[in-house]
Amino acid sequence: MNPVGPDPVDLALRRVLQSLSTVELAAVAAGRARVEIHPAGDGPVDPAQLGLYADVLIPAQSRSRRAVAAPAPRRAHDVDVAAAAAHIDALSSPEAVEQFLLDPQFTVPVLKQIARALGPTVLATGRTKSEVRRDIVAGTAGFRSRSAAMSGGAWA
């Protein structure tokens, strides 16, 4: 037993985990949902106490609505956008691009950055994941394979 009492971080974590159902925990583990922090009351957020309020589970499909309520901007992503764009550019089939884009790390802002990094053949105006994914597929392997099929390489 800890002589100075229970660690407040351990305590907070335990509370958060206990507040989640098995299904919700599985969703977090699979990347389909995540836990976000919201302060209670109107006062400024005290980093030391954040853990005590970390009890909000955000289903992926309601992320945008939750995002509006979030008091602070989201943390910057860790995706290597240039590497992702280079990988997509090297893929020859639309299905392979589509599959690659299903990576849960690719949020809408990340997808838009990837779309822009791929150059002007890709529209970056989509608003949802499915729209941006669709435009990335169409602007890369999508148009190349369609063109090759229709022209028989006549323009090559």
Place this chain on the structure above:
Amino acid sequence: MGGSPPLGSAEGERVKVVSIINHKGGVGKTTLTANIGAGLAARGQKVLLVDLDAQASLTVSFFTQNEWTDQLLPKRTIKHWYDGVGTDGAMIDPFGLLAAPPRVAGKLRRNSGHLDLIAAHRDLADVETALAARLLSEPDEFATLHSRLRGALSHKSLAEYDVVLIDCAPNFGLIAKNAVAAADMLLIPTKPDYLSTNGIDSLGLKIREFTDEYNEYGTARIARPPAAVVFTMVQSHDGEPIEAQRSVISRIEARKVPTFATTIRDSKSVYGPAPEHGVPVILGGTGRAATRELRDLVSELEYRLEAIAA
């Protein structure tokens, strides 16, 4: 009306022939043909336009309906060149088909340039159907039927012209193939939208298939003419095409399809009324930005034609 008398030159010497072609309709073929032709004539070149579309939009952009009906339709249209092809009754000299549009001639009277036109006929589609049927029953006539226009433009009576521009109908039938067989270059007007990009792909394939087939049947081989896309009806924001069109343009460029650097803006208020007045925008003095683009396009085409000749 009437074409200029032939200056004469060696038989078989051909002028530079540019076919304006896209089997997709409504992309600006006729507008570009009329304006490039008038622009070249304004720079002192002798230009011949040929209207291969039964809708006769190019013809009635230069002649009134009455002029066309009364003076051209009876004896002076491209249909008359195809009548009796392969028989003793066929025309042997296309000179009698030439007509000089009066209002454009008035605009050009102070320079050395000249513009004539061989008009369309509203029965041109029927002629095409008959020729296609004939080809089915007599496949050995492939070269005769597909080189008829090439023969006209190689005739010594047309040797005075510097450039011939052919306005094709929105299809890839036998007469449009005649325009490919006759061409030194293909100019492909294209709207930057999804359906047009598909059209470019299939057009590229059809052109290649046709030239291959022509060279199998014909005694005189033809080279596949170099082709380049001109983007028309472009909508801009801050001097750049809007993003949806820019992505289409980029996709066509990414496929290595040659494209003109000059693009033509979407301007119905400028291009809409011009045909009714019988004078193309490039000579009419309306729409300064549109006129500037057209002049740039003419310069670019001249440069490309010089490159082909070199």
